[in-house]
Amino acid sequence: MTTSAGPPTVETIAARAGVSIASVSRVLNGHGARPNTVRRVQQAAAELGYVPNGVARSLKGGRTRQLTFAMPDVGNPVYVSMVRQIQAIAKPSGYRLLLHSTDAVAADELDVVRSLADRTSDGLILVPIRVTGEHLKVLSDAARPVVVIGSLPDGAPVDSVRADSVSGAVLAMRHLLAGGRRRIAFVNGPDDTVPGRNRSLGYRTALEEAGLPHDPALTVTTEFGIAAGAAATHRLLDADPAIDSVFCANDQLALGAVHAALDRGLRIPEELAVAGMDDSELARAGHPALTSVDLGSAERGRLAVEMLLARLDGGDHGVRCETVAPRLVVRGSTVAPERAS
């Protein structure tokens, strides 16, 4: 029986209420007890401002009520919208959210998965930058349920949620083509990633579909970023002034393309149409606002956390793999508003 030092524990309450610690626990967890006992325990707890020690509870129960979300970069709007959804669902379900930035380092991704063995988190949502064989190995003997946001090879024993960036790119391209654009440049991000290759595939697919030739000179690969997008667009337009539209791998690049066009005195969308991807907050920032393809980052976040919660609730169903459909959002950067200014 400790003295009054330190915060109150079940023992403190028990002493004050004149009951055993077991009764304290029962009352506090809403299990049966005589009304008189209930009253005394609750009063003692209230008077002492008792708050159960969550760590002790976790040790006993084997669950921490914590979820981890690990992604490459906290600042990226795409991940921010995932965090937002995850947090919005995890919180009312009684889970805290642990945030982990892997800084796009593969070794760090592996570490997060391995560290599930420290029992500090009940489950993990991981957005890997690239999936290696090592990833698959580590993922398949993770100590806790994991849901991957991204593309996994068929048969990987891990739940996952993926975007469909091929169709997304096709959607944007069809829209440009439908608007009469014929010389469509393509500013892609790094093309050694799965999404990078997929967007490129979508671009070529849509051209083929329309019976247009694929001119490699119209494609530029660059880092993500507004400045990079502007530079790439300048390069494209310098080489080929006949370009009538630019399709960009994300909104930052597209914003850069808009800057470049306006700096050259081109009118958007009349002389140059620009389309981006992600439909982040940035898409609405520019003027004209960006036409963009929503790859469903919020939706992917929502699905991922729901799949994880289902696993945690003992769902022992087979491996799930959901694909989120892209959605084209048309704005002023590709289509002039009805009433011209």
Add this chain to the structure above:
Amino acid sequence: MTTSAGPPTVETIAARAGVSIASVSRVLNGHGARPNTVRRVQQAAAELGYVPNGVARSLKGGRTRQLTFAMPDVGNPVYVSMVRQIQAIAKPSGYRLLLHSTDAVAADELDVVRSLADRTSDGLILVPIRVTGEHLKVLSDAARPVVVIGSLPDGAPVDSVRADSVSGAVLAMRHLLAGGRRRIAFVNGPDDTVPGRNRSLGYRTALEEAGLPHDPALTVTTEFGIAAGAAATHRLLDADPAIDSVFCANDQLALGAVHAALDRGLRIPEELAVAGMDDSELARAGHPALTSVDLGSAERGRLAVEMLLARLDGGDHGVRCETVAPRLVVRGSTVAPERAS
């Protein structure tokens, strides 16, 4: 002695290495042991893929190595840049980061502080939406160290980091005035908050400094958001076409002002200059890019986490209160580039 069920524990390792659990613990924590013992324990641990149970460790040690960051909205770029800094510093210091969105609900803010008593987190960085008397009361008997990002009354017994939005607003206003602007409108966010009142104060201070009258008709208060900023600006310009510049309480509002101006066919910055605040990623998104005042959100995040870590490292110094100086970032929305297009 448990069977092989469940993940390995100190006991499993001890059995395999033929030593006591105490020796296992010592070796694993780098305390002295005979070389032979060290070798056997390490080998057993490696073979079993042992990972210490973090929860048990926390229960014993009284520390979780977790920090909590609670702010009103996960999606707000200002808080995102704080998260980024906090995470960047907490991680190498061996702390995990728990994210909590209060959704701007004061009761939720109080709950986060109170829940520090559950020992689930070693410390808290809180961005309150508004500080009430109740906040001060709850904060002063928090169970763990807390650092507040925001303005606290003098003498509050809590570490804090604040922005200087009065000076920030003055900075932007002086810049507009120096550019020859005389009829400066002001689009403020909700003015029943401390920052709201401060920006308003800065606006009036700068006008007075310049010997200009304060015309209440030039000020509009509105919700944050691009659409709200555009609507407010249209209203202002409808009422007074002589307005030559708009100072906005944040970048979203400023972007809205830019949209409104361009929709009316006004040239920026020649016919209308626009300045924002926060210098978020949005400021670079528009064309022309926004002049904005950086209120140091990244810097505030950095300071807050450092103050918290100092507290946790046993620093029992007095209450600290740091103020971060604002910084004006001039871009095309207030000053035309050298070479006009």
Add this chain to the structure above:
DNA sequence: TTGAAAGCGCTAACAC
């Protein structure tokens, strides 16, 4: 140097 044992705060099985 090492092992036995206590105990962090809690929940739950078991006996009364």
Add this chain to the structure above:
DNA sequence: GTGTTAGCGCTTTCAA
């Protein structure tokens, strides 16, 4: 309905 007690996995005295 209530109390006693074991035990979650770990670290750390205290003896040997």
